[in-house]
Amino acid sequence: MRGITKRFPGVLANDQVDFEALPGEVHALLGENGAGKSTLSNILTGLYRPDEGEMLLYGKPATFHAPRDAIDAGVGMVHQHFRLAASFTVAENLVLGHRDAADRGLLLEPRVVEGRIAELSRRYRMPVNPRARIWQLSVGEQQRVEILKVLYRGARILILDEPTSQLTPQEADDLFQTLRLMAAEQRTIIFISHKLEEVMAVSNRVTVLRRGKVIGTVMTGDTNTRELARMMVGRDVVFTQKKQGPAQAERQVALELRQVSATGDLGTPALHNVNLTVHAGEIVGVAGVAGNGQHELAEVVTGMRRRTSGQVIVTGRPARGSNPLEAIRRGIAYVPDDRLGTGVAPSLSVAENLVLKAFRRPPISTQGFLHPRRIRANAVELMRRFNIAASSPQTPARQLSGGNIQKVLLARELSSHPRVLVACSPTSGLDVGATDTVRGLLLEAARDGVGILLISEDLDEILALADRIAVLYGGRITGIVERQHAEVEQLGLMMAGAATK
Amino acid sequence: MIRIERRLTESRWLVAAVPAGSLVAAAILSGLILLVTGHDPVATWSRLLDRGFFAPGAMSATLVTATPLLLTGLAAAAAFRMQTWNIGAEGQLYLGAVGASGIGIALRDQSPFLVIPAMILAGIVTGAAWAAIPGVLRAYTRTNEIITSLMLNYVAGLLMSYLIFDSHSYWRDLSTFTARVFPQGKYLPDAASWPNFPLGGIAIPLGFVLGMIAAAVLWVIYTATRFGFEARVIGDSRAAAHYAGIRTRRKIVAVMALSGALAGIGGASEIGDFRHVLDPRGLQQASFGYAGIVVAALARLNPFAVIVVAILLGGLSNAGFSLQGATFPAGLVGTLQGLILFCALAGELLVHYRIRFARRAGAAPPAPVPARAEIA
Numbered sequence: 044m045r046g047i048t049k050r051f052p053g054v055l056a057n058d059q060v061d062f063e064a065l066p067g068e069v070h071a072l073l074g075e076n077g078a079g080k081s082t083l084s085n086i087l088t089g090l091y092r093p094d095e096g097e098m099l100l101y102g103k104p105a106t107f108h109a110p111r112d113a114i115d116a117g118v119g120m121v122h123q124h125f126r127l128a129a130s131f132t133v134a135e136n137l138v139l140g141h142r143d144a145a146d147r148g149l150l151l152e153p154r155v156v157e158g159r160i161a162e163l164s165r166r167y168r169m170p171v172n173p174r175a176r177i178w179q180l181s182v183g184e185q186q187r188v189e190i191l192k193v194l195y196r197g198a199r200i201l202i203l204d205e206p207t208s209q210l211t212p213q214e215a216d217d218l219f220q221t222l223r224l225m226a227a228e229q230r231t232i233i234f235i236s237h238k239l240e241e242v243m244a245v246s247n248r249v250t251v252l253r254r255g256k257v258i259g260t261v262m263t264g265d266t267n268t269r270e271l272a273r274m275m276v277g278r279d280v281v282f283t284q285k286k287q288g289p290a291q292a293e294r295q296v297a298l299e300l301r302q303v304s305a306t307g308d309l310g311t312p313a314l315h316n317v318n319l320t321v322h323a324g325e326i327v328g329v330a331g332v333a334g335n336g337q338h339e340l341a342e343v344v345t346g347m348r349r350r351t352s353g354q355v356i357v358t359g360r361p362a363r364g365s366n367p368l369e370a371i372r373r374g375i376a377y378v379p380d381d382r383l384g385t386g387v388a389p390s391l392s393v394a395e396n397l398v399l400k401a402f403r404r405p406p407i408s409t410q411g412f413l414h415p416r417r418i419r420a421n422a423v424e425l426m427r428r429f430n431i432a433a434s435s436p437q438t439p440a441r442q443l444s445g446g447n448i449q450k451v452l453l454a455r456e457l458s459s460h461p462r463v464l465v466a467c468s469p470t471s472g473l474d475v476g477a478t479d480t481v482r483g484l485l486l487e488a489a490r491d492g493v494g495i496l497l498i499s500e501d502l503d504e505i506l507a508l509a510d511r512i513a514v515l516y517g518g519r520i521t522g523i524v525e526r527q528h529a530e531v532e533q534l535g536l537m538m539a540g541a542a543t544k
Numbered sequence: 545m546i547r548i549e550r551r552l553t554e555s556r557w558l559v560a561a562v563p564a565g566s567l568v569a570a571a572i573l574s575g576l577i578l579l580v581t582g583h584d585p586v587a588t589w590s591r592l593l594d595r596g597f598f599a600p601g602a603m604s605a606t607l608v609t610a611t612p613l614l615l616t617g618l619a620a621a622a623a624f625r626m627q628t629w630n631i632g633a634e635g636q637l638y639l640g641a642v643g644a645s646g647i648g649i650a651l652r653d654q655s656p657f658l659v660i661p662a663m664i665l666a667g668i669v670t671g672a673a674w675a676a677i678p679g680v681l682r683a684y685t686r687t688n689e690i691i692t693s694l695m696l697n698y699v700a701g702l703l704m705s706y707l708i709f710d711s712h713s714y715w716r717d718l719s720t721f722t723a724r725v726f727p728q729g730k731y732l733p734d735a736a737s738w739p740n741f742p743l744g745g746i747a748i749p750l751g752f753v754l755g756m757i758a759a760a761v762l763w764v765i766y767t768a769t770r771f772g773f774e775a776r777v778i779g780d781s782r783a784a785a786h787y788a789g790i791r792t793r794r795k796i797v798a799v800m801a802l803s804g805a806l807a808g809i810g811g812a813s814e815i816g817d818f819r820h821v822l823d824p825r826g827l828q829q830a831s832f833g834y835a836g837i838v839v840a841a842l843a844r845l846n847p848f849a850v851i852v853v854a855i856l857l858g859g860l861s862n863a864g865f866s867l868q869g870a871t872f873p874a875g876l877v878g879t880l881q882g883l884i885l886f887c888a889l890a891g892e893l894l895v896h897y898r899i900r901f902a903r904r905a906g907a908a909p910p911a912p913v914p915a916r917a918e919i920a
């Protein structure tokens with residue numbers, strides 16, 4: 044790509060970007076939130092058209108008018124936010140909108156498709172059941188489906204936009220295996236991530252973007268995480284955030300779960316008699332491999348999911364039903380892991396999303412009427428405080444970069460003065476600077492007396508923030524340890540199901 | 545090969561230029577047809593405009609047709625804005641007519657100041673109740689509201705016919721021998737006739753005034769109230785609405801009822817403003833409910849635009865009636881009207897989609913992977 048420039052109203056997303064990637068290489072694309080990584084990939088896949096600049100594929104000029112042109116040319120992308128049809132099967136998703144299928148008329152030949160899927164998934168070590176429906180799959184499995192879909196269409200250049208931000212470390216390792224296998228076949232992998240260790244582990248070369256400009260391209264072997272971070276941010280980055288001292292002794296209980304059970308989306312039991320206490324000012328980390336009940340735990344506490352038995356008690360009062368509104372009124376804030384799907388209304392503006400919960404109360408509304416000026420003022424204030432990069436408060440949330448959507452969510456939830464905050468992977472998808480800021484915000488909230496339930500697969504994050512760590516395995520709490528006594532190996536064993544005290 | 549692609553961004557100038565372009569296209573296409581059939585296009589158009597809007601009394605007649613279109617258009621816009629597909633304005637309008645005529649007959653000796661508000665209220669209540677049925681089914685049993693609301697149109701039509709043709713109902717006139725042989729509804733008393741508001745020679749029916757008020761109310765609801773905010777969140781993302789603690793089910797029922805109430809006012813106005821009798825055949829032939837969907841779509845669900853579009857379509861259809869005659873067959877009138885609508889909708893599509901004429905992409909087989917070459 045040469046001299047690529049892309050403007051959005053009010054933002055210069057890509058500014059004279061030169062970028063090249065070679066067959067057989069894993070090329071990492073790094074940059075802060077909103078640096079223009081997703082925009083650049085969207086240009087490469089024909090989703091956007093560049094305002095200036097040209098693209099060369101294998102030495103020949105290429106212009107894409109539509110994603111289909113890119114697919115035909117062998118460029119495929121796995122998006123930051125998946126684009127699968129939830130009620131369709133894996134096999135159906137793979138052929139959806141695919142030219143092969145169209146050419147043969149409406150008849151799909153399930154066995155042929157399933158056979159090819161099986162072959163691909165064997166070759167790249169990505170086990171997946173072609174007949175499963177998407178909504179039944181974990182995020183990691185959905186990701187595999189996205190990758191298979193791209194491979195199924197014969198892509199030789201694959202772009203993965205923050206593929207690991209929602210994966211468990213194990214799933215991420217598997218993914219890296221797959222990427223190496225694909226690179227070994229002379230395919231080109233463009234890999235976008237905020238996790239510098241991953242970039243160091245998997246890539247051959249790194250290109251860093253900052254505010255839409257290329258800062259430089261380096262060989263991974265010749266650099267280190269510190270230098271990459273400096274290239275991204277433009278200054279030295281030091282992680283300052285560490286929870287100070289031990290947990291405050293015996294403060295008020297903010298949240299208590301007593302013998303809580305619940306079922307998952309498939310109707311199978313997902314939580315078994317969970318007991319858990321979070322004190323005001325305390326951060327309790329919930330560690331575990333995804334799919335062991337974390338999602339259900341968060342939803343039960345926030346009233347989004349019915350519990351089959353047990354009690355959820357907030358500041359001494361048991362919740363009556365299971366209803367999100369009641370939870371909101373009682374001061375339970377929630378940062379869900381599914382941002383674009385659940386955490387924001389994508390077509391509504393940033394300003395509106397920032398009052399998605401507060402719109403019921405004064406000063407945002409009185410007597411059923413909204414106050415647009417206060418909504419706007421609230422947005423301006425929060426955008427400043429949380430450093431949300433959007434061209435204006437009226438920008439639809441959908442148009443923000445992934446990290447900025449996350450900031451909108453955090454800004455809304457933290458500004459609601461909650462008693463309890465349930466935060467699921469709060470820093471996934473955030474750049475190093477923003478991660479640091481968010482961790483700081485969580486610690487500050489805890490200092491102000493918020494009880495925080497931090498659900499994350501990132502053990503480092505939990506170790507950095509939590510006072511106590513509960514391990515969830517198979518829907519049960521298999522152990523709770525104080526941070527001072529926590530050892531990574533022991534936690535790992537517990538996460539894998541080895542019972543301990 | 546021709547391809548149709550969805551536009552990622554809607555450019556501003558297109559939004560303005562396309563309606564103008566559609567108008568030109570409609571003029572050219574209809575002009576061709578007129579020439580081929582041996583009519584003078586310019587004369588025909590000027591007659592069309594004249595009969596629709598400018599001749600003495602034309603605008604008043606246009607408003608008669610525009611009134612039900614305005615209210616059913618608003619009904620559709622109210623529901624569609626929340627991505628709730630109420631296709632049942634037709635049946636809700638019938639029910640509004642049934643309710644309003646029933647009350648009008650029942651209060652025969654009362655003052656207009658009691659009868660007219662009672663009729664409006666009856667139209668609102670019956671229309672809302674009828675629309676609440678698919679609303680409740682949608683909210684609590686996840687039944688597709690498109691199908692249920694559509695089916696209820698037929699039920700409502702049959703109900704009306706039953707009341708007048710197949711039963712000795714309260715609505716049916718049985719006072720004279722002819723009325724018993726040729727079934728018809730009871731005429732409403734004079735006190736149940738809605739007033740007109742004359743403005744510069746144009747008679748504005750009460751129903752139209754109510755429609756304009758309703759448009760303003762709808763606009764306020766959707767832009768400035770909690771109710772509208774919740775509806776917009778639901779329309780955008782059910783999951784986000786659930787997350788935000790919005791009671792999605794109640795809201796679906798409420799918006800359907802709101803939509804039905806608007807269509808119901810349309811039915812009440814048909815009785816109070818124009819027909820003064822429950823007339824199943826006439827109402828069913830007019831199919832104002834379905835036309836309302838077109839009105840809402842052309843107005844891009846904007847309540848104020850619904851007013852304008854309703855007047856334009858009302859004028860077009862009225863002018864059509866007065867154009868046809870010995871030398872101008874009804875079929876030709878329908879063709880012209882259809883063409884104008886077609887161009888408007890095609891233009892609407894153009895704002896969202898782009899049409900490309902291209903050689904078949906991918907005709908050249910992709911090059912084999914070179915061992916080591918620059919890509920990108």
Ligand SMILES: Nc1ncnc2c1ncn2[C@@H]1O[C@H](COP(=O)(O)OP(=O)(O)OP(=O)(O)O)[C@@H](O)[C@H]1O
Binds near residue numbers: 055078123444445
């Ligand atoms: N469709 C759009 N309309 C308007 N502005 C946009 C649009 N898409 C992206 N932007 C803006 O362009 C800039 C670059 O966004 P981009 O999504 O490329 O960032 P990114 O590097 O992928 O960030 P992140 O790591 O947070 O995902 C941002 O300021 C964003 O708000």
Ligand SMILES: [Mg+2]
Binds near residue numbers: 081
């Ligand atoms: Mg991005």
